[in-house]
Amino acid sequence: AQSVTQLDSQVPVFEEAPVELRCNYSSSVSVYLFWYVQYPNQGLQLLLKYLSGSTLVKGINGFEAEFNKSQTSFHLRKPSVHISDTAEYFCAVSEVGNDMRFGAGTRLTVKP
Amino acid sequence: ETGVTQSPTHLIKTRGQQVTLRCSSQSGHNTVSWYQQALGQGPQFIFQYYREEENGRGNFPPRFSGLQFPNYSSELNVNALELDDSALYLCASSSGVVNYGYTFGSGTRLTVV
Numbered sequence: 001a002q003s004v005t006q007l008d009s010q011v012p013v014f015e016e017a018p019v020e021l022r023c024n025y026s027s028s029v030s031v032y033l034f035w036y037v038q039y040p041n042q043g044l045q046l047l048l049k050y051l052s053g054s055t056l057v058k059g060i061n062g063f064e065a066e067f068n069k070s071q072t073s074f075h076l077r078k079p080s081v082h083i084s085d086t087a088e089y090f091c092a093v094s095e096v097g098n099d100m101r102f103g104a105g106t107r108l109t110v111k112p
Numbered sequence: 113e114t115g116v117t118q119s120p121t122h123l124i125k126t127r128g129q130q131v132t133l134r135c136s137s138q139s140g141h142n143t144v145s146w147y148q149q150a151l152g153q154g155p156q157f158i159f160q161y162y163r164e165e166e167n168g169r170g171n172f173p174p175r176f177s178g179l180q181f182p183n184y185s186s187e188l189n190v191n192a193l194e195l196d197d198s199a200l201y202l203c204a205s206s207s208g209v210v211n212y213g214y215t216f217g218s219g220t221r222l223t224v225v
Contacts, residue, residue: 105153
C-alpha cells in the first residue's frame with residue numbers, strides 16, 4: 001500500500017523568503033500526488049496535483065511542486081512567502097483506483 | 113456549484129455513547145470518503161463509499177460504520193465512543209473511483225468526554 005513521509009514537521013521562514021516543504025512517497029505502482037493546505041479550524045484545500053505529464057506542477061497561491069520518480073519525491077516550493085501562507089500543509093498519494101493517504105503534515109510559519 | 117457540507121460542526125459526547133455525522137457531497141460527485149484527523153496529525157482514511165457500496169476501508173474497528181444514500185450523501189456512525197475518538201472528522205467527495213483529487217468539507221469536531 002502507498003505511504004507518505006513529510007520530512008519536516010515544522011518550517012519557520014521569514015516573509016518574502018523562499019520555502020520548500022519536502023515529501024517522499026512509497027508505492028509499487030503508478031501514483032497520483034497532491035498537496036493540500038489546512039488553515040486553523042478548517043477542512044483541506046487542494047493546492048496542486050500531479051496526475052501525469054509535466055513533472056513541474058503549478059498550483060494556487062504561487063505554489064509549485066516537482067515530481068521526481070527516481071527519488072520518489074514531490075516537494076512543494078514557493079519563491080516568496082507571505083504571512084497569509086502560515087498554515088498546515090499535507091502531502092498525499094493515491095494509487096490509481098485507491099483511496100488517498102496523507103502525510104503527518106508540515107506546519108509552515110511565516111514570520112514578519 | 114455547492115461544495116461539501118458537513119453537520120454538525122461541533123459535537124460533545126460521553127464515552128460509550130453513539131454518534132452520527134453527516135455529509136452532503138459536492139454536486140456531481142458520487143464517491144464519498146471519510147477521514148479522522150486527530151490533533152496535530154494527518155488525516156487517516158476510515159472508509160470510502162461509491163454508489164452506495166463500501167469501496168475500501170482503513171484500519172478502523174467495526175464500530176465505525178457508514179452509509180451512502182441514493183443522492184450520494186453519507187453518514188458516519190461510531191458506536192461505543194472512546195476518548196481516543198476525539199478528533200476532526202472530514203468528509204471528502206470525488207467523481208468515480210479513480211481519485212483525481214478530493215473536495216473536502218470543513219469537518220465535524222467531535223469531543224468525547
